[in-house]
Amino acid sequence: AAGVIQSPRHLIKEKRETATLKCYPIPRHDTVYWYQQGPGQDPQFLISFYEKMQSDKGSIPDRFSAQQFSDYHSELNMSSLELGDSALYFCASSLGVQETNTGELFFGEGSRLTVL
Amino acid sequence: AQKITQTQPGMFVQEKEAVTLDCTYDTSDPSYGLFWYKQPSSGEMIFLIYQGSYDQQNATEGRYSLNFQKARKSANLVISASQLGDSAMYFCAIYGQNFVFGPGTRLSVLP
Numbered sequence: 001a002a003g004v005i006q007s008p009r010h011l012i013k014e015k016r017e018t019a020t021l022k023c024y025p026i027p028r029h030d031t032v033y034w035y036q037q038g039p040g041q042d043p044q045f046l047i048s049f050y051e052k053m054q055s056d057k058g059s060i061p062d063r064f065s066a067q068q069f070s071d072y073h074s075e076l077n078m079s080s081l082e083l084g085d086s087a088l089y090f091c092a093s094s095l096g097v098q099e100t101n102t103g104e105l106f107f108g109e110g111s112r113l114t115v116l
Numbered sequence: 117a118q119k120i121t122q123t124q125p126g127m128f129v130q131e132k133e134a135v136t137l138d139c140t141y142d143t144s145d146p147s148y149g150l151f152w153y154k155q156p157s158s159g160e161m162i163f164l165i166y167q168g169s170y171d172q173q174n175a176t177e178g179r180y181s182l183n184f185q186k187a188r189k190s191a192n193l194v195i196s197a198s199q200l201g202d203s204a205m206y207f208c209a210i211y212g213q214n215f216v217f218g219p220g221t222r223l224s225v226l227p
Contacts, residue, residue, distance in 0.1 A: 033215060035217075042207060042218060042219050042220050043161070043207070043217045044217075045214055045215060045216065048214070048215075056214050058214070088159055092161075105163075105215070106163060107153070107160070107161035107162075107163070109159070109160040110159050110160060110161070112159065
């Protein structure tokens with residue numbers, strides 16, 4: 001079965017550069033969540049989208065922005081990168097915000113960003 | 117606001133024995149879901165088991181079972197017959213208005 005696809009899997013950038021992470025949800029899933037997991041930390045919620053509209057916002061820095069496109073894939077754009085942005089970035093998808101309450105929430109394998 | 121507490125930063129278990137990973141939660145949402153994820157050293161987040169707040173029976177998935185005690189707001193994960201491959205970080209998470217993870221428990225299975 002198709003899973004959540006994230007690209008790139010690994011990314012190395014220098015301070016003050018920009019980076020874009022992509023997430024392709026499971027087919028039919030219309031809700032996307034982004035999480036950031038620093039070394040040795042639990043995942044922190046950044047932002048979510050439902051039907052191409054932002055549905056919730058967490059601890060996402062102002063330097064970051066995200067959107068969901070008409071094909072439901074989502075992109076997380078990060079500018080003016082800082083050393084502290086080095087982390088594993090997860091995308092998860094579900095079929096509708098409420099349907100997450102049926103357990104239909106699956107994560108991609110993550111994109112590991114390293115800022116030098 | 118929602119919160120997950122996992123009081124065991126690290127746990128050890130002998131291979132083939134059962135182990136219980138603790139999870140307590142706090143939420144004001146009348147309807148919510150509880151999830152357990154496994155994160156091996158490779159980093160991916162692997163879904164293990166789900167329990168809905170209105171589910172009458174405890175969820176089970178193979179060797180994984182969720183001991184759901186709603187009145188105590190606990191959702192402990194029980195892994196039966198531990199295997200070496202079970203060594204990983206385990207995260208409890210809750211979904212109500214949004215999805216919140218706990219701090220995780222590192223499980224080490226000893227041969």
